[in-house]
Amino acid sequence: MNIQAADTNITTDREPKMQARRVNVFYGDTHALKDVNLDIYADEVTALIGPSGCGKSTFLRCLNRMNDTVASCRVKGVMTLDNEDIYSKQVDVVQLRARVGMVFQKPNPFPKSIYDNVAYGPRIHGLARKGDELDEIVFTSLQKAGLWDEVKDRLDTSGTALSGGQQQRLCIARAIAVNPEVILMDEPCSALDPIATAKIEELIDELKGHYAIVIVTHSMQQAARVSQKTAFFHLGNLVEYGDTVEIFTNPQEPKTKDYITGRYG
Amino acid sequence: MNTYIVLLILLALSVLNFTLGKKRVLAAVNGDMAGLHSLPNHYGWFAVIFSLTPSLFILFIWMVSHGHIIDTILIEKIKATYGALSDFEINVHLSDIRNLANNDAVSVAISPELREAADYYDKLRVNSFWAAALLAFGIMLGASAYIAKLITPTLRARNHIEQAVRFVLVASSTIAILTTIGIVLSLLFETMLFLQHVAIDDFLFGLKWSPQTALRADQVGSSGSFGALPLFAGTLFITFIALLVAGPIGLLSAIYMTEFASDRIRTIAKPVLEILAGVPTVVYGFFAALVVAPAIRDFGTYVGLDVASESALAAGLVMGIMIIPFISSLSDDAITAVPQSMRDGSLALGSTKTETMLKVLLPAALPGVVSAFLLATSRAVGETMIVVMAAGMAANLTANPLDAVTTVTVQIVALLTGDQEFDSAKTLSAFALGLALFIITLCLNVVALYVVRKYREEYE
Numbered sequence: 168m169n170i171q172a173a174d175t176n177i178t179t180d181r182e183p184k185m186q187a188r189r190v191n192v193f194y195g196d197t198h199a200l201k202d203v204n205l206d207i208y209a210d211e212v213t214a215l216i217g218p219s220g221c222g223k224s225t226f227l228r229c230l231n232r233m234n235d236t237v238a239s240c241r242v243k244g245v246m247t248l249d250n251e252d253i254y255s256k257q258v259d260v261v262q263l264r265a266r267v268g269m270v271f272q273k274p275n276p277f278p279k280s281i282y283d284n285v286a287y288g289p290r291i292h293g294l295a296r297k298g299d300e301l302d303e304i305v306f307t308s309l310q311k312a313g314l315w316d317e318v319k320d321r322l323d324t325s326g327t328a329l330s331g332g333q334q335q336r337l338c339i340a341r342a343i344a345v346n347p348e349v350i351l352m353d354e355p356c357s358a359l360d361p362i363a364t365a366k367i368e369e370l371i372d373e374l375k376g377h378y379a380i381v382i383v384t385h386s387m388q389q390a391a392r393v394s395q396k397t398a399f400f401h402l403g404n405l406v407e408y409g410d411t412v413e414i415f416t417n418p419q420e421p422k423t424k425d426y427i428t429g430r431y432g
Numbered sequence: 433m434n435t436y437i438v439l440l441i442l443l444a445l446s447v448l449n450f451t452l453g454k455k456r457v458l459a460a461v462n463g464d465m466a467g468l469h470s471l472p473n474h475y476g477w478f479a480v481i482f483s484l485t486p487s488l489f490i491l492f493i494w495m496v497s498h499g500h501i502i503d504t505i506l507i508e509k510i511k512a513t514y515g516a517l518s519d520f521e522i523n524v525h526l527s528d529i530r531n532l533a534n535n536d537a538v539s540v541a542i543s544p545e546l547r548e549a550a551d552y553y554d555k556l557r558v559n560s561f562w563a564a565a566l567l568a569f570g571i572m573l574g575a576s577a578y579i580a581k582l583i584t585p586t587l588r589a590r591n592h593i594e595q596a597v598r599f600v601l602v603a604s605s606t607i608a609i610l611t612t613i614g615i616v617l618s619l620l621f622e623t624m625l626f627l628q629h630v631a632i633d634d635f636l637f638g639l640k641w642s643p644q645t646a647l648r649a650d651q652v653g654s655s656g657s658f659g660a661l662p663l664f665a666g667t668l669f670i671t672f673i674a675l676l677v678a679g680p681i682g683l684l685s686a687i688y689m690t691e692f693a694s695d696r697i698r699t700i701a702k703p704v705l706e707i708l709a710g711v712p713t714v715v716y717g718f719f720a721a722l723v724v725a726p727a728i729r730d731f732g733t734y735v736g737l738d739v740a741s742e743s744a745l746a747a748g749l750v751m752g753i754m755i756i757p758f759i760s761s762l763s764d765d766a767i768t769a770v771p772q773s774m775r776d777g778s779l780a781l782g783s784t785k786t787e788t789m790l791k792v793l794l795p796a797a798l799p800g801v802v803s804a805f806l807l808a809t810s811r812a813v814g815e816t817m818i819v820v821m822a823a824g825m826a827a828n829l830t831a832n833p834l835d836a837v838t839t840v841t842v843q844i845v846a847l848l849t850g851d852q853e854f855d856s857a858k859t860l861s862a863f864a865l866g867l868a869l870f871i872i873t874l875c876l877n878v879v880a881l882y883v884v885r886k887y888r889e890e891y892e
Binding site: 276277288 | 694771778787
């Protein structure tokens with residue numbers, strides 16, 4: 168599917184990984200997202216910021232169709248992954264979610280062993296044919312998530328026994344294990360202490376380039392630290408979208424300026 | 433004048449006490465509520481509680497004891513009049529006296545002695561009533577006067593009422609607990625009596641159940657056989673069949689209701705399923721006996737199998753239907769209790785609903801599901817009506833579901849139906865069976881509760 172550049176004010180010479188065009192989301196009668204156009208690039212971290220209830224999490228959950236699980240939710244408009252409409256009938260939502268992974272606000276490891284947590288996705292998708300292949304996937308995923316050294320001696324203990332920050336990194340390892348192309352993070356640090364937060368931010372930095380990352384955050388400092396692109400949402404509208412440096416140093420919209428200077432939100 | 437009128441007067445006096453107590457304390461502070469420790473109504477209730485309770489207590493004591501005391505006096509009098517008599521004769525005289533006093537039919541000709549005794553009885557009755565009524569009124573008035581002095585603005589009426597409420601609550605739960613303990617103890621003692629007749633290993637491991645005791649020493653078949661193993665085997669066999677039916681159906685419908693059904697279907701289907709739990713077991717019973725059992729027998733005859741008209745299969749199937757709601761509704765709770773974040777986590781990794789159910793939700797809900805099965809089992813083990821009607825009486829030790837078997841509950845019913853002597857091994861064996869059943873279900877419930885509690889800790 169080709170989307171005309173004329174549809175949008177976004178101009179770029181690169182091919183975006185994911186695109187959203189005129190996306191409208193309704194929860195029953197509530198109009199949660201209004202005409203949102205946004206591009207996500209493969210080698211960048213895109214941060215979604217804005218006050219509570221502005222629609223940033225809703226937008227994130229549209230990107231891997233997690234909103235399908237909400238009965239009252241309707242999505243209008245076009246969303247693509249590698250120029251393919253992810254809301255078309257041909258798309259298998261199960262495969263889509265394997266390509267677009269997600270990390271949630273509250274760490275949600277399964278009440279299984281650390282090993283089984285990471286191996287869960289590969290097992291479901293048949294990514295490993297033999298036991299040592301699976302071991303390899305678990306090893307690399309935990310290593311990429313920066314958790315290997317801390318848990319290598321206790322892979323068979325429950326994932327729920329880890330600390331909050333470790334649990335969140337386990338969830339990231341679990342998402343990486345499926346070998347996704349995009350990782351969505353919904354306020355991944357909001358339940359963590361500052362040290363664990365710093366570790367996750369470091370991790371995001373390391374993962375950048377391997378995966379397209381979209382992160383919803385309430386912390387503007389975090390957005391400024393980890394992202395290359397920032398989108399500011401307000402009351403269901405995408406107010407401003409651009410390079411993070413630009414947004415934080417020279418916002419074009421007065422609302423953006425008010426928000427990042429802490430006037431409201 | 434009778435007891436009800438006394439009660440009414442006491443109640444009227446307490447209403448008066450309520451208003452007076454309230455008025456008095458308000459007058460003491462000239463209507464300024466800020467000067468009171470408690471609300472005006474508290475003083476009113478204080479007056480009611482502490483005047484009514486002692487007088488009601490006296491009335492209660494009189495009601496339970498006066499009959500016995502008067503009888504004792506009368507018996508002394510009868511003995512004095514007629515000399516030494518047997519207990520039976522004394523009782524005849526007693527009832528004659530009572531009947532004459534009540535103007536009922538009397539079994540003998542009315543002699544002057546009897547007339548005198550009846551008058552005496554009547555006098556005792558009336559006097560004791562007046563004594564009790566006057567005592568109750570006296571206590572009421574005395575307490576009211578004392579309370580009138582007690583009620584001052586600084587009286588902590590609210591706290592006293594709190595104490596009274598607490599006392600009532602403690603008393604209620606004590607009654608409930610003591611009753612339970614009493615039942616268990618009576619089971620225990622009767623079982624011990626039974627075990628004097630029959631050795632415990634004969635009872636628990638004996639293979640032959642033929643509970644009869646001789647009425648005469650020379651009677652044929654005078655020695656009974658109390659091997660309860662066939663009964664326990666039959667109970668467990670029917671329970672097993674019931675679980676085979678209810679387990680899959682209950683669990684799968686719970687899974688459907690929690691994860692797959694739309695909201696609209698769920699709001700209709702769940703209550704309908706729970707109606708099953710409200711069907712009286714006697715209805716299940718005759719359904720089993722009149723519909724299911726003949727159907728199975730006819731089908732068996734059709735395919736050339738020998739099926740008993742009261743087969744374990746029929747009872748088990750219907751009992752399975754009966755316990756479906758237990759399993760489905762408790763499993764439903766367990767699955768619903770798994771946090772939404774587990775579903776999200778699994779779905780976001782690209783697993784289907786079925787994979788999420790099998791690999792994440794069911795393992796996480798497993799303790800709850802297990803306890804649902806255990807509670808359903810204990811329900812099935814103790815179930816009586818269905819098996820009485822559909823399972824039969826023959827104590828067969830068999831694993832063939834088409835044979836008739838009997839259960840512990842059926843035999844208890846059979847042992848205690850009709851007139852029984854209360855000290856024969858036959859009757860006492862019912863208590864032993866009851867105790868065994870009680871221990872089995874208690875263990876199942878304790879294990880189920882333990883499993884549930886362990887499960888709860890996991891997510892909190």
